[in-house]
Amino acid sequence: MGALYSSLLYLILLHSCKVLSYKDQEWRKATATYANDSEGSLVTEGACGYGDLHRASYGKHSAGLSTILFSRGSTCGACYEIRCVDHILWCVMGSPSVVVTVTDFCAPNYGLSVDYGGWCNFPREHFEMSQAAFAEIAKKKADIVPVQYRRVKCERSGGLRFTMSGSSHFYQVLISNVGLDGEVVAVKVKGSRTGWIPMSRNWGQNWHCNFNFQRQPLSFEVTISSGKTLTSYNVAPTNWLFGQTFEGKQFKDE
Incomplete structure (x- = not known):
């Protein structure tokens, strides 16, 4: 009876934590400020490694x-709701909000004061947005605006995307389009001739291991920050090539 009560209490607390981590x-x-861009997105190749942000579905x-929010890239892929x-x-007027995805690092400039240009200096909490996203909450004439922010659930269309790169004995995969928490904290890969092999974070959301997986179909086990794990079997076929992107399953609310 005691064990059953403990299990029920754990499930209730876990559910409460999930709700609090998003809605409440x-x-x-x-x-917040905005970057001077010409195509509606921040950069073509940000610190999270997503490449073309429009192709990665993050865009504007x-x-x-x-620094303090980026946390050395561990928050790449996370979603934040922001309002001026x-x-x-x-x-x-009305302080509407916009939801953005973390795709880049706003580098500090310690030659300037945190109040006069050094917006991203530690320990300041700051967002550098695209012009288009910034315009949804504030007027473009503004240099910098006070905002409020909170973590929210990432809404994604389609499944997780796995982009292959590396060489014969160095395998790397970029994981994008991650729902719910958005941020990946652990990855394992499995070939048809291997067991599950843990991968290390290389940079941003690029994960690697020193192994030759060529001519093997690949499966992935992905864990997000809330502890949820999703396994996608045979995502990449036997004849996969570096540079290709494949789609797996997607995290969903239970």
Whole structure:
């Protein structure tokens, strides 16, 4: 009876934590600016390694984070809801919000004060947005605006995407389009002639291991920050090539 009660209590607490981590998470204070871009997205190749942000489905709804929020790339893929507050001149009336995906790192500039250009200096919490996303919450004439932010669930269309790269004895995969938590914390890969092999984070959401998987169909086990694990079997066929992208399953609410 005691064991059953403990199990039920654990499930209730786990469910409560999941709800709090998204819908009911408290708003936190930060600041936001926008990058001068010409195509509606921040950069073509950001610090998370997603490449062309439009092809990665993030596009204009992408953001670079300051050092304390970026956390050495561990938050790549996470989603944040942002709204402009407390500035009657620059905030859009009604303080509408926009949801962005972490795709880049906003580098610090310690030659400037945190109040005059060093927006991303540690320990400041700051978002560098695309012009298009920024315009949804504030007027473009603004230099920097006060905002509130919170982590939210990532809504994705289609499955997880696995982009292959590397060489014969160095295998690397970029994982993108991740739903729910958005951020991947652990990856395993399996060939037809291997067991499950843990991968290490190379940079951003690029994961690697020193192994030759050529001419083997590949399966992946992906774990996100909430602890959920998803296994996609035979995602890449036997004749896969470096540079190709394949689609697996997607994380969903239980």
